[in-house]
Amino acid sequence: MTPLTYFRAADRADALARIESGARLLGGGTNLVDLLRQNVEQASELVDVSRLGGAISETDSGGLLIDASVRNAALAADPRVRRHYPVLARALLAGASAQIRNMATVGGNILQRTRCPYFYDVDGARCNKRQPGAGCDALDGFNRYHAILGASDQCVATHPSDMCVALAMLDAVVHLAGPGGDRSVPLTDFHVLPDATPDVETVLKPGELITAVELPPPSAATTNADYRKVRDRSSYAFALISVAGGLALADGRVTQVRIALGGLAARPWRATRAEAALVGAAPTPDACLAAIREELAGARPLSGNGFKIDLVERTTVAVLTALAGAHP
Numbered sequence: 001m002t003p004l005t006y007f008r009a010a011d012r013a014d015a016l017a018r019i020e021s022g023a024r025l026l027g028g029g030t031n032l033v034d035l036l037r038q039n040v041e042q043a044s045e046l047v048d049v050s051r052l053g054g055a056i057s058e059t060d061s062g063g064l065l066i067d068a069s070v071r072n073a074a075l076a077a078d079p080r081v082r083r084h085y086p087v088l089a090r091a092l093l094a095g096a097s098a099q100i101r102n103m104a105t106v107g108g109n110i111l112q113r114t115r116c117p118y119f120y121d122v123d124g125a126r127c128n129k130r131q132p133g134a135g136c137d138a139l140d141g142f143n144r145y146h147a148i149l150g151a152s153d154q155c156v157a158t159h160p161s162d163m164c165v166a167l168a169m170l171d172a173v174v175h176l177a178g179p180g181g182d183r184s185v186p187l188t189d190f191h192v193l194p195d196a197t198p199d200v201e202t203v204l205k206p207g208e209l210i211t212a213v214e215l216p217p218p219s220a221a222t223t224n225a226d227y228r229k230v231r232d233r234s235s236y237a238f239a240l241i242s243v244a245g246g247l248a249l250a251d252g253r254v255t256q257v258r259i260a261l262g263g264l265a266a267r268p269w270r271a272t273r274a275e276a277a278l279v280g281a282a283p284t285p286d287a288c289l290a291a292i293r294e295e296l297a298g299a300r301p302l303s304g305n306g307f308k309i310d311l312v313e314r315t316t317v318a319v320l321t322a323l324a325g326a327h328p
């Protein structure tokens with residue numbers, strides 16, 4: 001790790017000015033510091049934004065506005081989140097460890113990098129994300145954790161965040177500030193698929209920072225909701241696949257359904273085809289299976305991760321049928 005200078009941002013304007021002059025943003029540092037230590041990323045100046053704001057406030061429309069600096073542990077423990085957005089609390093608590101969640105921020109979690117081992121292997125592996133044009137050793141290598149949806153012949157890495165899968169399911173909106181002013185982007189549009197440029201991972205423009213994440217008002221399908229993560233060991237491991245699901249019924253038929261999938265793509269995958277197939281149907285195991293199969297019709301498994309199709313099908317069916325059973 002090369003020596004660097006640390007600044008603590010006094011306010012948002014100070015942070016923006018320091019990014020403009022070349023500094024990198026630091027949240028809790030739980031991903032970035034590892035990347036710098038391993039020489040995957042480089043920086044000579046860091047500007048710490050983890051102490052800017054820190055509030056979770058109610059919006060006029062009945063939703064929640066969460067400052068980017070809110071720690072993952074604080075967000076999971078917030079009584080409003082636990083009551084109205086339980087899927088978010090569960091996703092957060094399924095990630096990392098208590099110590100890491102105490103440090104990690106909302107902004108940093110959204111922008112954490114992939115866990116593809118070839119991305120981190122600076123001296124031994126080819127990676128188009130780290131070094132455009134170098135090649136991708138995951139394509140024919142160890143690709144158990146890699147993408148089956150939306151990947152390209154340049155990159156098959158997945159986005160590793162649990163929190164983002166819940167945010168995608170909740171229709172969260174990411175608020176940004178930058179030299180061009182403030183703007184907002186739906187979380188489902190924030191991360192981009194790799195195509196020919198896997199080094200471009202989000203729509204964040206140079207000089208911008210994440211200021212907050214907004215959750216729309218809760219609904220029946222966001223309150224009757226769950227997050228299920230399947231991994232190689234039961235704690236302190238990234239998802240092989242995960243499912244955030246929410247369901248509302250009337251007279252035994254689906255009136256609202258939300259499904260987002262993790263561990264399958266370079267972004268949290270909102271399963272809109274499966275949702276459309278289920279609205280108006282009785283949520284039987286067969287109907288849920290048919291719906292998720294429609295979503296996965298375009299899946300392209302790699303040599304080591306074909307099991308993900310069966311796993312995500314079974315997990316989606318289990319989540320949705322349990323929610324149907326729990327529906328008041």
Ligand SMILES: Cc1cc2nc3c(=O)[nH]c(=O)nc-3n(C[C@H](O)[C@H](O)[C@H](O)COP(=O)(O)OP(=O)(O)OC[C@H]3O[C@@H](n4cnc5c(N)ncnc54)[C@H](O)[C@@H]3O)c2cc1C
Pocket residue numbers: 024025026027028029030031032033049068069094095096097100103104105106107108109110111112113160161162163208209210211236237238239
């Ligand atoms: C051992 C281990 C296990 C883990 N397991 C899981 C897991 O199971 N599930 C999971 O979801 N995560 C897991 N994580 C990842 C963890 O959730 C992330 O490291 C964490 O969320 C990153 O947040 P941070 O605030 O520390 O980000 P940082 O490391 O500080 O920053 C990450 C990136 O975000 C940028 N950034 C930070 N704040 C902002 C901002 N406001 N605006 C714009 N850019 C910003 C930084 O410049 C950097 O590029 C694990 C991490 C470790 C080390």
